[in-house]
Amino acid sequence: MTASKALSVKQLYSFCDVSQFGFNTTAELDELSEIIGQGRALEAIHFGLGIKKHGYNLFALGPAGSGKQGVVRQLLRQRAAAEPASVEWCYINNFAQPHKPFVLALPPGRCAQLSRDMDQLVEDLCAVIPAAFEGDEYHRRIQGLDDELFNRQEQGVEKVRQLAIAKQLVLIPTPNGFTFAAMRGDVVVSPKEFKQLPDDERVLLETEIGLLQDELQRVFNQLPQWQREVRAQVKTLDCTVTLAAVGGMVERLRADYVDHARVQEYLGAVQDNIVLTVDEFRRLDAAEVSVPGDLFKRYRVNLLVGYNGGDCVPVVFEDNPTYQNLVGRVEHTTVMGTLVTDFTLIKAGALHRANGGYLVLDANKLLQNPLSWDVLKRALQSRAIHIATFEQIQGVASTVSLEPEPIPLSVKVVLLGDHSLYDLLHQSDPEFKELFKVAADFDDQMARSSESNLLYARLIATLAKKEGLMAFDKGAVARVIEQGARISGDAKQLTTHMRSICDLLCESDYYAQQQGSGLVRCGDVQMAIDAQIRRSSRIHTQVHESIQRGLLLIQTQGTEVGQVNGLSVIELGALGFGMPTRITAQVRVGDGDVLDIEREVDLGGPVHSKGVMILAGYLGSRYARNCPLALSASLAFEQSYGEIEGDSASATELYALLSALSGVPIKQGIAVTGSVNQRGQVQAIGGVNEKIEGYFDVCKLQGLTGEQGVLIPHSNVDDLMLRQEVVEAVAAGMFTIYAVTTIDEGIEILTGCVAGVEDAQGIFPENSVNGNVALQLLQFAELRHEFGEEKRAAADEEDDKHGNDSSIDLQANRNVPPG
Numbered sequence: 001m002t003a004s005k006a007l008s009v010k011q012l013y014s015f016c017d018v019s020q021f022g023f024n025t026t027a028e029l030d031e032l033s034e035i036i037g038q039g040r041a042l043e044a045i046h047f048g049l050g051i052k053k054h055g056y057n058l059f060a061l062g063p064a065g066s067g068k069q070g071v072v073r074q075l076l077r078q079r080a081a082a083e084p085a086s087v088e089w090c091y092i093n094n095f096a097q098p099h100k101p102f103v104l105a106l107p108p109g110r111c112a113q114l115s116r117d118m119d120q121l122v123e124d125l126c127a128v129i130p131a132a133f134e135g136d137e138y139h140r141r142i143q144g145l146d147d148e149l150f151n152r153q154e155q156g157v158e159k160v161r162q163l164a165i166a167k168q169l170v171l172i173p174t175p176n177g178f179t180f181a182a183m184r185g186d187v188v189v190s191p192k193e194f195k196q197l198p199d200d201e202r203v204l205l206e207t208e209i210g211l212l213q214d215e216l217q218r219v220f221n222q223l224p225q226w227q228r229e230v231r232a233q234v235k236t237l238d239c240t241v242t243l244a245a246v247g248g249m250v251e252r253l254r255a256d257y258v259d260h261a262r263v264q265e266y267l268g269a270v271q272d273n274i275v276l277t278v279d280e281f282r283r284l285d286a287a288e289v290s291v292p293g294d295l296f297k298r299y300r301v302n303l304l305v306g307y308n309g310g311d312c313v314p315v316v317f318e319d320n321p322t323y324q325n326l327v328g329r330v331e332h333t334t335v336m337g338t339l340v341t342d343f344t345l346i347k348a349g350a351l352h353r354a355n356g357g358y359l360v361l362d363a364n365k366l367l368q369n370p371l372s373w374d375v376l377k378r379a380l381q382s383r384a385i386h387i388a389t390f391e392q393i394q395g396v397a398s399t400v401s402l403e404p405e406p407i408p409l410s411v412k413v414v415l416l417g418d419h420s421l422y423d424l425l426h427q428s429d430p431e432f433k434e435l436f437k438v439a440a441d442f443d444d445q446m447a448r449s450s451e452s453n454l455l456y457a458r459l460i461a462t463l464a465k466k467e468g469l470m471a472f473d474k475g476a477v478a479r480v481i482e483q484g485a486r487i488s489g490d491a492k493q494l495t496t497h498m499r500s501i502c503d504l505l506c507e508s509d510y511y512a513q514q515q516g517s518g519l520v521r522c523g524d525v526q527m528a529i530d531a532q533i534r535r536s537s538r539i540h541t542q543v544h545e546s547i548q549r550g551l552l553l554i555q556t557q558g559t560e561v562g563q564v565n566g567l568s569v570i571e572l573g574a575l576g577f578g579m580p581t582r583i584t585a586q587v588r589v590g591d592g593d594v595l596d597i598e599r600e601v602d603l604g605g606p607v608h609s610k611g612v613m614i615l616a617g618y619l620g621s622r623y624a625r626n627c628p629l630a631l632s633a634s635l636a637f638e639q640s641y642g643e644i645e646g647d648s649a650s651a652t653e654l655y656a657l658l659s660a661l662s663g664v665p666i667k668q669g670i671a672v673t674g675s676v677n678q679r680g681q682v683q684a685i686g687g688v689n690e691k692i693e694g695y696f697d698v699c700k701l702q703g704l705t706g707e708q709g710v711l712i713p714h715s716n717v718d719d720l721m722l723r724q725e726v727v728e729a730v731a732a733g734m735f736t737i738y739a740v741t742t743i744d745e746g747i748e749i750l751t752g753c754v755a756g757v758e759d760a761q762g763i764f765p766e767n768s769v770n771g772n773v774a775l776q777l778l779q780f781a782e783l784r785h786e787f788g789e790e791k792r793a794a795a796d797e798e799d800d801k802h803g804n805d806s807s808i809d810l811q812a813n814r815n816v817p818p819g
Contacts, residue, residue, distance in 0.1 A: 358414065459501070674740075
């Protein structure tokens with residue numbers, strides 16, 4: 001029976017036959033146009049990119065290194081190349097409310113052209129406007145207005161002067177204005193003489209002087225009104241001159257943008273503002289005229305996103321999706337110690353650059369940046385890009401900032417992440433399901449066949465050309481394919497983890513160069529594989545040293561009762577290696593509990609604990625259907641000091657229990673891996689190649705005897721891609737791999753004894769493993785029953801004793817007279 005379960009050499013390794021290849025080197029092969037093994041993901045991506053409805057953004061999910069970013073990049077660029085860019089964006093000044101700049105959308109190249117046109121307009125204005133106001137005609141008209149004001153003032157004063165002469169008074173100008181004095185003939189009466197005049201005459205003159213002063217004051221009161229009228233006329237003149245100088249230039253610009261109503265509105269506002277602020281142009285000196293830009297920033301055009309004619313829609317990959325990198329920012333400058341800003345300091349974000357096209361983001365990085373996920377959802381939901389600072393969002397802004405007009409958003413977003421992150425978002429964020437309706441699920445393996453082998457060869461050729469590597473001969477291709485099956489953990493599958501394959505190709509190329517070869521051969525690939533293992537094997541080597549020195553107790557020869565070598569895989573970065581662990585079992589009379597020591601000290605994970613609980617169900621249903629399971633058992637992973645998870649040792653634990661119960665020793669040269677269900681069926685586990693190789697290394701360390709081997713689930717046979725050293729040892733009869741489907745098959749191999757099959761009455765044969773187990777459990781049940789009877793008898797005797805004492809006390813109490 002044991003021999004029939006031993007695997008043949010052919011079952012241990014699935015070779016790639018080089019005779020199936022019709023090429024000598026990969027240089028003869030055509031490059032692939034699409035990634036292989038990802039048909040489902042490619043279909044989803046094409047669907048997501050093709051459908052234009054709201055919310056059909058994509059989430060490309062798969063393990064890191066699966067090549068999803070390269071696939072997305074390639075497909076997006078191919079699609080974008082056939083879609084011309086339709087619009088570009090710029091911000092312009094809002095002259096009425098400068099803190100709320102307007103946005104303009106124009107065809108490709110037109111925003112940039114408008115920016116150049118406005119810069120040229122300002123430069124021309126700085127030369128034309130001062131010249132217009134320096135002309136003789138302007139000065140003549142200004143002088144005429146000044147003369148008119150002077151004449152009106154003189155006429156008013158002259159009228160008062162004539163009135164004064166009629167009253168024998170004279171109007172005399174003084175440094176402080178005007179004064180009146182009396183006349184005697186042609187002589188002005190002095191103040192002293194005026195006081196000596198008769199009282200009646202003096203009073204009369206003073207009255208007349210007062211009246212004339214009032215009249216003069218009325219003249220002077222009209223002067224501000226006359227000045228305002230003149231200033232208004234000057235302003236009107238300035239407007240006329242400015243419009244004459246500017247109107248033609250602005251009209252020519254209007255003609256260039258006749259199809260764009262908002263540009264027409266903007267140019268009208270620009271012309272009005274130029275007329276309103278013409279004095280700023282008039283005050284320019286020669287130096288300022290040569291560099292007018294900083295003086296008239298309000299007329300600039302802030303080009304956020306620009307394209308040239310013929311450009312395709314954008315494909316943007318944002319590696320650092322911070323809040324500001326997504327939606328843009330408003331920068332500030334320092335003026336007199338104060339932070340100020342304007343619309344020219346608005347900077348574009350990834351959403352602006354990708355608007356009208358495609359945006360690719362790493363989902364993990366997106367969620368690590370505060371507010372980035374929320375602002376992306378807000379933009380996709382509102383279909384608009386709102387630029388705001390952190391302070392504005394939190395309502396604590398302390399500096400002057402802007403409120404730019406939102407930009408309409410039309411973008412297809414592709415998030416890249418793994419399965420766990422996708423599941424987390426799908427379950428915890430209801431908005432995620434509304435915004436990312438297409439999942440492109442990248443597989444980590446593909447079926448292995450003759451056709452897929454040829455595709456894999458073309459993949460190797462494509463990667464080699466892309467990375468600038470030497471060509472691979474068909475032997476090297478076959479070895480890479482075999483390693484692809486090993487990485488996938490299934491001999492009938494090939495890994496699609498592009499990073500692993502590409503790294504192997506690059507390292508193989510390196511070793512081929514070290515050998516001075518012009519071609520990568522099978523031996524170079526093997527050297528690269530061995531070097532990868534060697535670079536990461538420090539802990540593996542230390543474990544072997546501990547076993548060799550007896551620090552870790554592992555027995556690979558002889559037999560023991562209740563002790564089995566279990567196998568586990570330790571993952572250290574990119575390397576996983578197998579390691580044997582001693583598993584022991586102790587049994588005694590009890591209540592049917594199987595104690596998992598690892599769980600009791602919080603070193604066992606939930607899956608491992610579940611596997612242990614299954615053992616009690618198996619024992620009860622198999623051996624104690626008609627009697628109590630009066631068993632108390634303890635299971636331990638000896639010298640295990642870390643957390644244990646998984647159920648791949650549950651079959652091993654059951655073998656240890658069966659040995660402890662039956663008293664039949666187990667061969668220590670055979671290690672075991674596999675999980676078990678309550679029906680005693682051995683189930684598949686992971687890491688079978690690493691576990692076998694890890695135990696083989698320990699056996700080799702302690703000396704191969706030909707009696708050693710590994711017991712695995714039969715369902716894992718197709719996963720075997722063992723190291724050649726192990727295959728050669730099996731071929732030489734020094735090591736054996738057994739595959740079993742039931743616990744009975746396994747216990748026979750481990751003990752060399754018949755497991756035993758129960759008859760129609762449910763009785764197992766004597767001296768079989770199962771018979772001994774059933775007998776021991778029956779004895780435990782009888783002992784428990786006997787012990788229970790003794791306890792009940794002792795308890796009844798104690799109750800009877802206390803019951804008699806109570807009767808005596810009661811009788812005594814009854815004989816006591818009342819009172």
